[in-house]
Amino acid sequence: MKFTKLHYAVLTALAASGSLSAEEVTKQQKATIEVIEVTATKRTESIQDVPVTVTALTGASLEKLGVSNFDEYVEFLPNVVFQGTGPGQNEIYIRGAATAQTNISVSSVQALQPSVAFYLDEQPVSMQGRNLDVYATDVERIEVLPGPQGTLFGASSQSGTVRLITKKPNHDGFSAGFDTSTSTTKGGDLSNSVEAYFNMSLTDSLAVRVATYNDYQGGWIDNIRNVPGQGGYNGSAVVIDRISANFAKLADPENTPTTAPQNDALVEDDFNTANYAGARFGVSYLINDEWNLLVQHTQQSLDTEGVFSYDPNLEGQTSTNRFVPENNNDDFGLTTWTLEGRLEQLDIVYTGGYLDRDINSTIDYTGYTNGGQFSAYYVCNYASAPEAQECLDPTKFYKEQTSTSRSTHELRFNTPADKDWRVTAGVFYDTQEVSSVGQFKIANTELFPDLQRTLAGTEGINSNGGPFPAEVSFVNDVTHTIDQVAVFGQLAYDITDTVTASFGARWYQIDDIYKGATTTADVSGRLRAFGDGSDAALNEFFGEEEASAIKDAIASGQLDTSLLDNSGKLTVDDTIIKASVDWKVTDDIMVFASYSEGFRPPVTNRVGGGSAANQEGAFEGFRIPVYSTTDSLDNIEVGFKSTLFDQSLRFNATAYYSKISDLQTSRYDPTNISFLVFTDNVGDAEIKGIDGDFSWVVTDNLVISGAFSVIDTELTSVNDVLDGIAPSVGSRLPYSAKFSGNLQAEYYYNISGDLTGYINGSISYTGERLAGMAMDAYMVEDATNLVYGTGSGLSIQKEADVYKGVNYQSSNGETFAGGRYIQDSYVLANLSFGVTNDEWKAELFIDNLTDKSAILYVDTQQYTPKVVSNRPRTVGFRFSYDFY
Template sequence: MKLTKLHCAVLTAIAASGSLYAEEAEKKENAKIEVIEVTATKRSASIQEVPVTVSALTGASLEKLGVANFDEYVEFLPNVVFQGTGPGQNEIYIRGAATTQTNISVSSVQALQPSVAFYLDEQPVSMQGRNLDVYATDVERVEVLPGPQGTLFGASSQSGTVRLITKKPSHDGFTAGFDTSTSSTQGGDLSNSVQAYFNMPVSDSVAIRVATYNDHQGGWIDNILNDPGNGGYIGSAEVISRVSGGALANPSTTAITSPNNAELVEDNFNTASYAGARFGLSYLINDEWELLIQHTQQSLDTEGVFAYDPNLEGETSTNRFMPENNNDDFGLTTWTLEGRLNQLDVVYTGGYLDRDISSTIDYTGYTNGGAFSAYYVCNYAGVPEAEQSCADPTKFYKENTSTSRITHELRANTSDQNRWRVTAGVFYDYQELATVGLFNIANTTLDGAYNFTNLERTLVGSDGINSDGGPFPSEISFVNDITHVIDQIAVFGQFEYDLTDTVTATLGARWYEIDDSFKGSTSTVDVSGRLQAFGDGSDAALTEFFGAGEAAAIQAAIANGQLDTSLLDDNGTLTVSDTIIKASLDWKVSKEILLFTSYSEGFRPPVTNRVGGGLAKNQAGAFDGFRIPVYSTTDSLDNVEVGFKSTLLDQKLRLNATAYFSKITDLQTSRFDPTNISFLVFTDNVGDSEITGVDGDFSWVATEDLIISGAFSIISSELTSVNDELVGIAPPVGSQLPYSAEFSGNLQAQYYYQLSDGLTGYVNGSVSYTGDRLGSMTMDAYVIEDATQLVYGTGSGLSIQREADVYSGVNYQDSDGQTFAGGRYIQDSYFLANLSFGVTNDEWKAEIFIDNLTNESATLYIDTQQFTPKVVSNRPRSIGFRFSYDFY
């Protein structure tokens, strides 16, 4: 059967943002948008009848939008944002529940747990700072469940859950197909991709499905020659001395060698390549039981960086001094056994994830911040003033991280036909993350360099790291060697009861217990010994590790409540357990309209600190008596929402909306304040916050040839309290949370027209808008701007929101002798537009597409990891051709 205009229109219905739509209609004259089945409540149900908010993209929608990886499809989900530094290095936030996460360079070592759970089918694959970047090929749909989903989906579902649902082997017959594309980016290199799949029943009871892909994405960022005379990296002894607390006697005349990147100059050096395959096998054991086994293998390799330096001319230029790369490989094997036992539908599902990450990161910018900068670059201790000098500050960081994760879940559902329905199950999750990070941050080329023996001690290892302390005869001067284990068990259940034929009440709960073990050491901290001493808590244990004087001070801090160690056992393992609940009420007003309201709870577990209990280096002002928390405590999110779902105008218009109010208690944040506290990052609880918002989406079959659809998100967030030690450092009470815009939304239109010979032509257009967002939880923008001015001789030109007259967390002054103001960078608003047009029949499709039609350079993220801002941006305008063919 040939595709009619309406078949094509409904097939792509909205794709983008709002709900999941039907993939066919009956006849032209009876055109209707039909819904499909989703599993948002771990039961299969029509999306319009599920009394929870669900926004998503179908596989057909993703294809029409021409998106395949995470950062692309998030643009079409207005209540979802991502922040990060490139492919495989992103964090997800939903409905404004965001805070500052640890920089990617040490996220494997010391980072907050995700607030949004990411699932591939039934398996959670979230990871702090580095969510699994699964290429979206042969995908059924992407489901987004905003708001706490902890009762059914666990710990990291604090503010929502994202689920990538793949297509499964079908027993209905042989199908196969491929999709290939090539495109050219303005000012950049060519990109090309190929995807293919086949599905084949091999017997009456066995079917297999294989999907494979290879996608090379050409670069557009140029690594230009460092030219100190033309806005390049000048390198200033003044900034080194300032952030080191005035270490150099006369920084204005102290010589410093500017780094040289001549051998690394390259146009379009930020490439990304995805390659992988998914294998699936379905076995129909009998009429009631089925076994599904799948394995996904993927490699993601990137070169260069995906951010430009705003202090350089243009929006595609950067100065990098070390070759940078990120190699991210994973294998995920999953299994699902489902069937019936008497009146119960039983599902057992499990998975094993093995992920390896290898990265090299330019760390030259570390020179620009931190009390220890002069130690790393200059000779000054005991050196005559006239002989003081600072060497080439070029530095690097190498990381190797191995992650394994095994999960099991057994659940049962009663019949959907009962007036009462129960979903109940048990869940087990074991994660182990082992990481070794090697830092080249210290200079060994200057005579009379400061002796580091008492400042840092490096680990003895087979890789040649020096074993006798400083002054760093090895190029590796600092090491992280950490193993992090999370062991979780949970029991969950949900009970639904039809109070009347149209009103249903639901109550859900989840009990969980999490053991968090954080072991290993850095060059300066024996993490295992430190936590064991805190866990033991006795005078003897604390004295043995810290010494008598410090042990007494720590005991006093524990006694007066400044330090909490109650969650640690004798081995230093952190254990937390609790029960969270969810309750809802829904009313089927008519066949076309559903109203619902709910209360739900979500949480993130505590995070252990490497340097917990440490006394701040600077004991003045806000830091007088400050000690780093042993761990950040659980932050919890309570959410109330009310919404409606409607299918109107004889199923030609779908309109859904939800209003919500969320309260976050003890909001976790990541902190890095090397000038005043510690040169190691740690986590803390900033205070409490509230979020109010509205989500909405619609899809309208305007004519038999035209479908218009869209979605929007309105968010108002504020800090309602700030912990005492963060006053003047964190934004003040009433400030907006970072990363989420007050308004964002998108619109799409699909128009179809008949051609001769049974062909159908089409035009697809989409536009998305994202409003201004604040760039972090720390008011350090003016401090970073000062470093930028000193290092490059110019400011960044980025927008800053001034939020405090005095940034009391920093103890150095500007040229007028005034303390720095407090402010945060603004990630400015942007519009993105895409256009495609093509021809299709029931077997093939040929399409020309233009992504980023207006060539907008969007500020997706402002990265301050280098102590000067770098702007992560989107790909410039790209024009390409796509062809696909399906065999039936």
């Protein structure tokens, strides 16, 4: 059998847990496992020598798996969860450390900080509410580091870090290539993509690399005509009876001419499209034998239309009713620089970056009418005469304009790697600013022309001459600035030739500055008053009566304001640590144990200190926290890494125990709509689990690899004010399956000459998961029945006899039980067939072979459930060509 270089390159490509590669032809012509170099410890090391759990997908692996977006390749990382409502609107969770994030319509102003840090090369680019959705083109590898990585990677590395490492300019000469594909989705539209790169060494010391891409992803969700009574949206008055007795007559169709929203002009098949377009430019300059400079710029535009979820109350699993044209335009530019060199015995790295991101969104907000004691005010009148009572079209929208900037700088030093002791130390500075203006239409101007002016506080804001359109009735205008400085270090010491111990620490200080206003609240003034804390400041802002109640709440410990200064700035500082020991049992087997800490900083609330409008049940005497406090994660893990049977099998596994203290969550209660959305600390939790992966070169023609994750999560304590609202002690955390895993296999064969054929198959399993951190599923299901005349059909796990988050009764007069929606288990399979040689590759592929509609996420921000699902069966063709 003739072995070409490409023959082995094809073999390399699998790997969910670390990509495989065949080495150059050996005398025995035996394929072995590639040594993957990673930078998980901010040094370049073999993945098998790093005494922490690391998963790596190389660029070759991503190409063979046919994935380029995080929501696609996360299926091959079973300890990683990707939850959200569509491209550019998702959150990453690792090892079960998940909670409820705020809905996307206010994510820019009131979201939790991420629990997983996302890096593009050396730069952190994760953000509250909306992680950067970076298209994975011309990628060297993706590194996933489960468990706290706070000592080296800082805030938001609480439960792990994901790093996308791009290919850098190469000084060896010229190379170029392109990759193109086209595909069709069952019941959907065509998709197509083009990716290209070229690399050129301009001089002996100067090289450039350019990568560009355009990926159009056709839709498969249909916006169908709204037909009330046939599973369609009935309007607003149908829910009023369960919300307020004052509207009982309005809920009677004989007395109330309820108007259902119309969407005839918006009916469209396959309306959920996405388009990624961008380019990356890199320049590498070898200053001398010891110093080099790399400068890169990445520019990307992500444009989506429609929604990526279906209404389960409608027939089929690809239909929805939407009443406003929806879009999300997400553009970013990221410029980065890295200067590396050597000074005597020290390796020195200075790296920095500047990120500029702009988001413009329009979101259908009609479902806002469905939940809330006061929502009906916005579409129905309170006329005393029955004949004058009416409800008009409840159609609503939300528009957001958000500008984000982030600048980071890090200077670090490494001592020589060949010494018995090795030190990595550095300083880090980060400043980020999120400026967001959100405009809500929540009231019907025909019915209540004066209501908008009341909500606005001034007539001018909603007058034709004001800064916002007349139809806008509520505005968020907030600027959020976070400044962070940190000093970190890690020492590794070889106790013996085979045993190494390491210790790391990070001191940080974070300043959180939250300024701005909502239509009904001065956020800046509120925080200044709390920070000042004097009687004069509190009385001036809140008035004497409310200030007296607030002072009592502060004195009793109900409200914590100790982190604020008199300008309203919130400041936290702390030191976290990490320690580990590893033993090289043999050259091919290592065992390790480690302890590590991670954290997320506090989140300031827009309406902190506010009291519940509905002072009944669980909300009697309740006040919104001024901020949620830092939540921390302590982790202990033991694991082993092994490369066996003459380098033909790699098997790694880790067992871990994590304890989360003061777990942050996002809260919203529909009986107290004046709360808006705020953050709170739900309580404490424990996570126990095992994750592992293997790669096995079975024969010279067959490679099998896979990964698995077993997770047991449990709430161990619940904040008293969340008793009966959040799941009880002993309940599972959301979004993570007890078991998930994947398996891939690739078989290749000679065709003739230098032509090689291959067959690649993969299958992944995700167990059932629970949605959210509030037991509101039965309440939401009741609204669904009232609004649509039918239930959602989704499974619910009952967790309490009474849900205390609401004080009204269900449509049949009974009290709501507590429970959460179940995101059912699913299996996905992909298959591809290809022919390749040393220059080109042609491939036929089938993604989602069995046409499984998986429940990836249950979204309840419309007060009725919407199901985010995967793309149906997709068949396509790929072709790539490389020039050397």
